[in-house]
Amino acid sequence: MALSREQIAMRVAKEFQDGNYVNLGIGIPTLAANYVPAHIEVMLQSENGLLGMGPYPSDEQVDADMINAGKETVTAATGASIFNSAESFAMIRGGHVDFTVLGAFEVDVTGSIASWMIPGKLIKGMGGAMDLVAGAKNIIVTMTHADKHGKSKLLQACTLPLTGVNCITRIITDLAVLEVKDNAFHLRERAPGVSVEEIREKTAGKLIVVGNIPEMEMD
């Protein structure tokens, strides 16, 4: 069975290690914050200038001056710091953030990613995505393996305008966990009940499958 959005987020959260600084993009990535294992702590960076993002506020806590990069009202966690946008991206660009998790339209075997622009559709802007993929130590792309029409999003070469080149090393989809290296996708894990054949069929770029591919542990 393909994973739900929540399940993808759950699997993403297993990547984090105790003490990691993590930037989560809008959508599935944001959900990962809900599934951080109980025995570890991560600190969330929000690129509008907040390190140590807390939960959403209660009605009483709502403060227009305290928002996240998605422009939602949030709180600051204990031990948070707040800084200006240049400092925030110094942190990101300088490789100090351990993990960035973000969505994508396409990823290819070179680790390039397209996530911000579909020609012919209105261009809203890249926000901080280009900085994030250029800067973070580890980038995890979360997306469905194929689009609504069944077309693979894991390509030999991206067709859409790029967000960054040669930067993606790990992809977590509704079907699989894959590593990107040596110009190929390397299958690491399957979603429970999903066959290697199905993944192969829905992966347009070169896929390498070595040995027995375990199912994801979803506890």
Add this chain to the structure above:
Amino acid sequence: MALSREQIAMRVAKEFQDGNYVNLGIGIPTLAANYVPAHIEVMLQSENGLLGMGPYPSDEQVDADMINAGKETVTAATGASIFNSAESFAMIRGGHVDFTVLGAFEVDVTGSIASWMIPGKLIKGMGGAMDLVAGAKNIIVTMTHADKHGKSKLLQACTLPLTGVNCITRIITDLAVLEVKDNAFHLRERAPGVSVEEIREKTAGKLIVVGNIPEMEMD
């Protein structure tokens, strides 16, 4: 009569206007702070990270954590701000400081300045001088017109390693106030009792004297 160090400082202080931000180098420039006219206010920038440098501390106020760029104990004036060295030089390099006053070994008709290194002598370093001459809106060089051996410091071309090129527009010496432009020194004022002839004699670079040159007003 050639001006004393104190008198040079006094003349320098007349250049300042109300509301100016000023960085004063070590030596004569620092003395200028004592002669700011009573009806105006200037704010002193110290490049180690202090805007709004106050007077030297009383014995009780001495604090090792509060020093100026000359590494002397100082105080912060009312309304001061304190920041890191990158911010301090962002201010300087970005042209936000109105006046920089500093000493020099040589200045030439192109506005180039040599102030930090004499070949064969030990090189101690340029500190912030190169940044200051590259950044300030207005730079005033204070120095004696000639060295101890009577050799002019106002040259057609500097002979010592440079601190900056084409940056000096105003020089205040013990003999004169001069403007630097169009590849020449333009005599603007004489020290009281000093003749144009004496200044001409002690100025090795091209000197332009137009009309009657007034004596400095030293009140």
Add this chain to the structure above:
Amino acid sequence: MPGFDKVVTSYADAMHGLEDNMTVIAGGFGLCGIPEGLIAEIKRLGTKGLTVVSNNCGVDGFGLGLLLEDKQIKKMVSSYVGENMLFEKQLLNGELEVELTPQGTLAEKMRAGGAGIPAFYTATGFGTPVGDGKESRNFNGRDYILEESITGEFAIVKAWKADRYGNCMYRHTAMNFNPLAATAGKITVVEVEEIVEPGELEPSQIHTPGIYVDRIIKGSFEKRIERLVTSKGA
């Protein structure tokens, strides 16, 4: 304190000197930390042909979106402009030009502009449409593009507290681009919630030293929330 007292009491004085076709750098992220009264004054003035540098362009009817209503903006330099129907319409009509700039590059361009750094290299955007036509260069095995700094005739900034000398502090994440914008304007105008006397702010806690600030005006702020999310609703 005549020389350093930067307080002005009317918005007309605050924005005095703004002319058609100038560049205005604006602080704020979404609707958070925006100089509401200064934007309203630009609308009142009717200045046209503006280039506005700001991470976003407000929303329909609020923030910088107000300046679209009378087509005052010729060009936006932003990282994200997706919140605004009027923006979309003018863009598709060709009445508005947009230069999309990655958020971190935009912040750094403002900082560099204020800091006298004309250009810097960044990996952000290399190999993407953002890098097209820009010089690229390899340092230590990695490719970077050259990005030039931004300055403007005006910067409009929203702070929390400022003293009369222009020393500013920002509140929570309403800081965002404001301290950077403040450094990059030839004339920097700060609209604040509270004006205090010099000496009331702790020197090493000041976010924007007064040297960057030309005018201060006390404003009153609606502080509209773009996306209200609460723990109940989440």
Add this chain to the structure above:
Amino acid sequence: MPGFDKVVTSYADAMHGLEDNMTVIAGGFGLCGIPEGLIAEIKRLGTKGLTVVSNNCGVDGFGLGLLLEDKQIKKMVSSYVGENMLFEKQLLNGELEVELTPQGTLAEKMRAGGAGIPAFYTATGFGTPVGDGKESRNFNGRDYILEESITGEFAIVKAWKADRYGNCMYRHTAMNFNPLAATAGKITVVEVEEIVEPGELEPSQIHTPGIYVDRIIKGSFEKRIERLVTSKGA
């Protein structure tokens, strides 16, 4: 808070991993705001061949000057090194190399190193010996030189207060290069006067966010004054 608790209790732990020939970036201006205990530990370790990046090199017998005594420093990158007889001697002997760097360029190189900016243009030093051999370029009619950023295997930093997560505040002008050094070390070690619990420091008043900091140690400081000048003596 296991994962983010960065407090170590011994100087050996604080400087663990320092090896010969590494680059160490040190905060401080003169003797103000220097990590006294971390410098003492490097002396104790006897590590050799170090490249030390710091605005100054202390004085004879104090600060970084201590590391000259056993010839631990191979190269200094500084803006001013004139306070130190031993320095002069080793420099003239050819036992020590020095790369003189303008103070503002040095600060910006550290910041750029921490911020992932490999190089930037500055007018500082154009046409001077500092610009020799460096690429120059004209922007808008002015000449600039290209300066590359600096990073180091270690950064040693002195702060006033830090919480266990590594969020730091500096006191008065003891801030100087410290926040910049903090960003530029692969391993950043901060020696502080006081360790507090997370939440005790106001988030928007933190000078160095904890993300830059790997280890914190509580030190005790002599805080030697280089030039005592009082209003009486002035």
